[in-house]
Amino acid sequence: MMKKTIKSRKPKIASAAEYERIMARIDLLMKKGSAALTEGDVDELQVLVKIAEDYEDHYISLPRPDTLLGMIELKMFHKKMNQKEMAEFLGISPSKFSQILNQKREPDVEFLKVIYHKLHLDPKFILDHA
Template sequence: MGQVNKINTEASYQSVMAKIDGLMAKGSGNVSADELAEIRRLALSAQAYEQELYVVDAPSTLSGMIEMRMFEMKLRQVDLAKKLRVSPAKLSLILNGKQKADVDFLKAVHTELKVDANFILEHV
């Protein structure tokens, strides 16, 4: 596989994306192993550029952190409630700031969602 080239400009990024689109337009059954490797190399370059350009700020609230973890884990709110061992109604109240989180809930957020304990303490 070829070396991943660093993308430094928006024009270079657009060019790489056009190359990826062109190769992918052939269809998965019509690309060679070399073309698949090229797609992967180009995609890694584009991903590195995007990660430098589009920095997402960390959540600044406990509910924001919980919602981010829910998104990352691809959980629906009802599934998250089950994982945190609370009712969906209680989870909704906590996320909307209408009910304070209790210690058991905060422990579950730490253990089940892997939210740093210091972050939790600073945001309750």
Template sequence: MKHTINSRKDYHETMVKVYRLMDKGEDNLAPQELKQLAAMAAAAEKYEDEVLGLKPGKEPQTITEAVELKMFEQKMSQASLADTLGMGKSKLSEILNGKRKPDIPFLKALYKILKIDAGFLLEHA
């Protein structure tokens, strides 16, 4: 199933439909509705990236950049991130400032809690 968005009006109408389907709950959607939701979400993301300019200007190149992007997206301070990851604020600060190498528990927390791609973390650790 393919869905295209050609205007802001199409985008708005698509998002209304997406929210209505999401309000039903994933377990309450028929297989056809799930396919429709996936197609609309993909089209909306493409429109947001290409037309609305919501895609980040550049992809993160380091673990620090990836963490900072997640902090920005989730409106988190460094202190609240440290609490969320279950680590000391000074340790997080040292890792993000390059004074300390990221350890395995830190990388696992980034993967599990912040949902940062494991491949990216392994390549940049």
């Protein structure tokens, strides 16, 4: 039997007030500390976190970065990569990537091409912010 997966399901939280109540419960469980959580607490926490994540994915959005470095850092966050991993992903040296992120070196055309192709950044955004 094949499992159906729904990528864009509607979150189970109906209001911002309900979201706040769930977040308060998550906070309360987290404050217990992992050693003090019962198996039931862990199960409840996992369910509540998933419900909260679904709500956040649908109703809470972060502001779009307004700098090229901010956009690169956002992409690193989404890909769960540190600087060294992102440099390897982009195919550039970690030192060059670090210098660009720390504004000790200007991004060159090669770097801008790489972030366009590998990070799928909007070319207009790149040109406006390079």
